[in-house]
Amino acid sequence: MNKVLLFAVAMLFSGQAFAEDFFTNLFRFKGVKPMNNDLYNESCGECHYAYQAGLLPKKSWEKMMLASELEDHFGEVADLEEEDRIALRDLLVANAADTSIYKRSSKITRSLAKTPDVVELRISNVPYIKRKHKDLKDKHVKLNPKVKSIINCNKCHREIDKGIFDDDTILIPNFGYWSDIED
């Protein structure tokens, strides 16, 4: 009888733990909205990490995705077929940071509010993201052969495809978990 009771109690608690985890991921909108679009992954992810739309506001994506801007995309020619360009621009604009209810997207939007005239094209220049990375040293990124540049988000953010950027998911190659190396 005791064993049955114990089992029932254990089930009850594991069920609760499961439910908690489930609802955390479903309703708290903690990180940024994940992107699962084949055209986007193929067109943009061919050259660099396919950054989530929720990392920049609408006006940034609108400018970046102009045909004239893609001609000189951070020094590269990033021409797209016109129909793909429109489809990708609309996808990015529809999921931009300032249309998102996700926590980190909201923080990005708020951090850009102080400079309303700036149309920021570099994700690494967004004040919130800059602040979050201020303790990183060159040895962790630029001089780290497995990272090379701050643009390679996914080298350290191991859960980025799910839109998760929490500290315990940051593992810097050659150095270890960020929570362990941070002074």
Add this chain to the structure above:
Amino acid sequence: MKKTMILAATLLLAPALAQANVIPDMLEGYKAEGASNFSAEAGKKLWNKEFAQEDGSKRSCVTCHNADVTKPGKHQRTGKVIAPMAPSVPFVAADEKDEPRYSTEKKVEKWFKRNCKWTYGRECTVQEKGDFLMYLKDL
């Protein structure tokens, strides 16, 4: 027995390999657009030809793709490793959605457009594109 198996596997695979390569179709398309007498020699010459850039540096296809097209290249600015251009090099997928080179015309044209602009400051003509494919197809 082993030989029979290998033969069977080769025969099974052959149509798949033939199907994957769009180069013959693209050459036909360029002919329809007015190009003719594609030359591997001209393609090779242009592949290796250097063009001066505004900043004084020089650029050619080789800058990023490697002079030996059976070897991987490296992007001049980003350092990204670029898969070998030679169709004979066995394809290694980086992730599940990766496809071999020359699988779709759209992708070949996308990169012709971008890379011709980046290197020559203009788009390539159909003749030039045909010459490039003529040069690369049997390597």
